Amino acid sequence: MTTAPERLLRRLEWRLGRRLDGRLQGAYRTVWHGAGIDFTDLRVYLPEDDVRHIDWNVTARVDEPYVRLYTEDREMTCWLVIDRSASMRFGREAGKESVAAELAISLGRLVSQGGNRVGAILFDNDAQQVIPPRTGRDQILRIARDLLRPAAKSRSSNTTDLSGMFRLAAATTVRRRSLIFVMSDFIGDPGWERELARLTHRHEVVVIRIVDPAELDLPDLGLVLVEDAETGEQLLVDTSDPLLRGRLATQVDAREDAVAAAMRTAGVGAYRITTDQDLLAALVTMVQQSGRGRR
Template sequence: MTTAADRLLRRLEWQVLRRLDGQLQGSYRTVFRGTGIDFADLREYMPEDDVRHIDWNVTARLDEPFVRQYTEDRELTAWLVLDLSASMRQSSPEQRGKDSALTELAVSLARLLTYGGNRVGAVLYDNAKQLVLPPRAGRPHVLRIAHELSKATAGTPERGATDIGAMLRLVASTARRRALVFVVSDFIGDNWEAELTRLTFRHEVVAVRVVDPIELDLPDLGLVVVEDAETGEQILVDTGDPQFRLRLRAEVDTREAEVAAAMRRCGVHANVVTTDEDPLQALVAMVRETKRRRR
């Protein structure tokens, strides 16, 4: 019997593998991967190099900056860290939710990575319960990730502010070896910057922010009841009030600037995916942007 998870995987793997054909650099490599873990050689520092790769001992001896070069691993271990908290379950009227966008992105990434023989693990997290799927290769494992995501998003999330820091600590304690880590979340919550920074010390981290457009620009709907997805708190607001819209716009701009600044301090590029766009097209754009930044 064909399950919903199997139908989703069949649809996504056909689209993502076809649309990303030619974007990858080989059957085992991934454009998201920066360096491997095996030291290969030294060369002089170039302005576009990551300063974290500078060999300070050699630089001090030669009085010129040198960077370490690494051989890329043929087999990659990746982790999908998936925020399934209450704020990720919200959706605008007649529009799919952030959890649906997360599911399609996660399954597409898992299939894309395992297609080259790499292993993928997953951490499904909300405040009340967590599920860790150890890294495996192959299509059956991707199907299991899709199945567990379908089950998790069908349930009722725990109320309360998302502890993103705890989610990141969980993957840090689970992923012992250096890996490629995708953190898919709306990053609505506090106390995650320090944990994200620590995660980048050992792993290469790709942040994917899933955002509902209504969070960025609330339309004029008149008097509406607005509910905080995580706490359940409700408030009546007049979305047609110009002063309210100006204050809200300022708060949104401040929040977005703070999140972007925190990501930069962590050394992580924030890829933003909105729920009104095709997640596969967003994934293609993410691949192209990653390649462009590394040229």
């Protein structure tokens, strides 16, 4: 009898094969490449180059920007960093947590097809789990099994320590340059952009922000009891009140602007995926955009 993780993985594999066949690049079927640590050469900087690879000593001597070239690994290590905090359980059907799980499993299977190693970091303030990177389908099945296991109910009333999540990711991946997928709603303590920037300085980081449409535009449901998923605070509100809706819209705009500014400070561009999207279509878009960025 097949288990729930096995059934989910089979379904995602079938859909991945149909939707992504012929769209992937590279000898090991992924548009996200590993970057080795072996220096091979220098050349003049081009506009599409990563500024982190500029050799400032050479640039200062010749008065023209030069970048360092590295031997690219044929295999890479990929990490799935997944926010498992209480706010991720909000949303339609199984919520943002379910979306993050399916995305993580799909990305893990996609990357692992070329023999690459995949590991995972499941993060909440009260419970962090590190799954060491390994190759093969069984590794993705193990990650799926842990993602489908209900997250422990938080014992604290604190909001998510996103800085702590990025510090854990940096400490876990310190030995080898890696490809890191971060999946979170980015609801938590502010000030995380510095730790994210440090992570992107060493690794290739792909940020996926998961939101529910109700977080962006409050539906008119009349009088309802709402609860802060992070702190547990409850409040009775009239969602049809135009003044309340106007204040909430202003707060949403301010929050979105703050997150966008933090992402810019960290030097990353985030993909935003909503819980009502076709996840495989969103993944295809990510693949296409990443491929265009590398040409």
